[in-house]
Amino acid sequence: MKSKYLIRVILILAIIIIIGGIAKFIFTPKDFGNHGSLFYKFYRLSAIDDELKRPIKHFTNSSCIKCHPNESKMQSFSVHKSVSCEFCHGAAASHIDENGKYIGKAIVVKKKDLINQCLRCHNGIIPARRIRNVVKTILYPDHLKNMKVSLSHTCDQCHIVHAPLKNIKHVKKFFEKEGF
Ligand code: HEC
Ligand code: HEC
Ligand code: HEC
Ligand code: HEC
Structure with a gap:
């Protein structure tokens, strides 16, 4: 009796092995x-x-220079020189084809999305960022509160996105004197 069941099990195993093979x-x-x-x-x-x-989807910052010399130059001399254009503007392949033809809009975020884009790297809420101090961080909206400006301000109203510290001393003086 027992061996009958054993044979069935062995048979099933054998079938599985054969099908697998x-x-x-x-x-x-x-x-x-x-x-x-x-x-x-x-x-x-x-x-x-x-x-x-x-297909290659991503390119370096230098691939943008020939068509966007202003933004490229500005960024390459700024604190943002190491930041990829594509991080903020999306994959090059969705914007330009291999012959250099314009095939689609590059991403340009605004308002709340822009704030979130900056905070993805500069958010002091993320402890690893703050402690390691690789990227300077701010707390949001405290950063705006400290300057006593309305909380509706977006980052690009004070920081030039492609050169965030350019003119910032003037911005600072302006807000200290005038407020907003
Ligand atoms: C940190 C994010 C970020 C990076 C990195 C960045 N940009 Fe921008 N870029 C923006 C934002 C946001 C705008 C919209 C204008 C503004 O808010 O001042 C913009 C605007 C532009 C525009 C003009 C768009 C228009 O509507 O006319 C061009 C062209 C451009 N960027 C190219 C580049 C190139 C080339 C690089 C790399 C050298 C680059 N950007 C890197 C965020 C970025
Ligand atoms: C072969 C030329 C060419 C290259 C290379 C190129 N672009 Fe553009 N880009 C354009 C043209 C044309 C426009 C539309 C410009 C206009 O209307 O003034 C544009 C517009 C943009 C805009 C505004 C949004 C839009 O699509 O209208 C952004 C942002 C931008 N480019 C970013 C980039 C970035 C980042 C790179 C590099 C990865 C890049 N571009 C490479 C030709 C190019
Ligand atoms: C992909 C990551 C990334 C994004 C997105 C990004 N940054 Fe930066 N940012 C950096 C790096 C890297 C530096 C250079 C290291 C540093 O000084 O913090 C920097 C430097 C800065 C500095 C100078 C800090 C200092 O005092 O040295 C400011 C201000 C700044 N970014 C503002 C912005 C703003 C505003 C935005 C949104 C438009 C933005 N960043 C988006 C990575 C990023
Ligand atoms: C009202 C103007 C204003 C706005 C809006 C603003 N900033 Fe700033 N930010 C400044 C000034 C001025 C400084 C320089 C502060 C200093 O030197 O004490 C600064 C400094 C920074 C620094 C460097 C901090 C450090 O430790 O050195 C970062 C990063 C930064 N801002 C990111 C942002 C981001 C991200 C946003 C959007 C959420 C933003 N800022 C919005 C004015 C502004």
């Missing part, structure tokens, strides 16, 4: 497993060609 044979790419060390051949040579065929 057939599936492995069908679905494993032909050039998988030919390269590598004796016991570690988990490598598919054509993976490199597949990666090379992927």
Whole structure:
């Protein structure tokens, strides 16, 4: 009696192994497993060609210079020189095709979205940012309260986005004298 059940279990296991083996044979790419060390051949040579065929979506800041010399120059001489244009304006490939043709609007955020964009790097609420002091942080809206300005102000009303400290001394003096 007992062996009858045992045989069933063994049969089921055998079927699973056979189906698995057939599936492995069908679905494993032909050039998988030919390269590598004796016991570690988990490598598919054509993976490199597949990666090379992927369209390039992101470019460096210098790719923007020829069409946007003003913003590019301004930023490259500013504290923001290390910040990627694409972080704020989206992937280059959605804006310009490989022939340099304009194919879509680059992202330009405003108002609340702009504040959030700046805070993604400068938010003092994120403890790691504050303690490590890699990027100077502010607390929002305390930063505005300290200057006694209306809380409806957006960051770009005082900081030039592409050169955030340019003219900031004048801005500071202005607010200390006049308020807003
Ligand atoms: C920190 C975010 C940020 C970065 C980084 C940034 N920009 Fe901007 N950019 C903005 C914002 C926000 C505006 C909208 C104008 C404003 O608020 O002063 C803008 C405006 C522009 C405009 C004008 C858009 C219009 O409506 O006419 C161009 C062109 C531009 N940026 C190009 C660049 C280039 C090129 C770089 C890289 C060298 C860059 N930006 C880096 C945030 C950024
Ligand atoms: C081959 C030229 C070219 C390149 C390269 C280029 N742009 Fe533009 N960009 C344009 C044109 C054309 C416009 C529309 C300008 C106008 O209306 O004044 C534009 C507009 C913009 C605007 C305003 C929003 C819009 O789409 O109208 C931003 C922001 C911008 N570009 C950012 C960038 C960034 C960042 C890069 C680099 C990753 C870049 N551009 C690369 C040609 C270019
Ligand atoms: C992708 C991250 C990033 C974003 C987004 C960003 N910044 Fe910056 N910012 C930096 C880095 C990096 C520096 C240089 C390091 C530093 O001094 O904090 C910097 C420097 C600054 C400084 C000078 C700090 C100092 O006293 O040295 C100001 C002001 C500033 N950014 C304002 C802004 C504003 C306003 C925005 C939104 C338009 C913004 N940043 C968006 C990364 C960012
Ligand atoms: C009313 C004008 C004003 C507005 C609006 C404003 N700032 Fe500032 N910000 C300043 C001034 C002025 C300084 C320089 C302060 C100083 O030197 O004491 C400064 C300094 C900074 C610094 C450097 C802080 C440091 O520790 O050195 C950062 C980062 C910054 N601002 C980010 C922002 C961000 C992000 C926003 C939007 C949420 C913003 N600012 C909105 C006026 C402003």
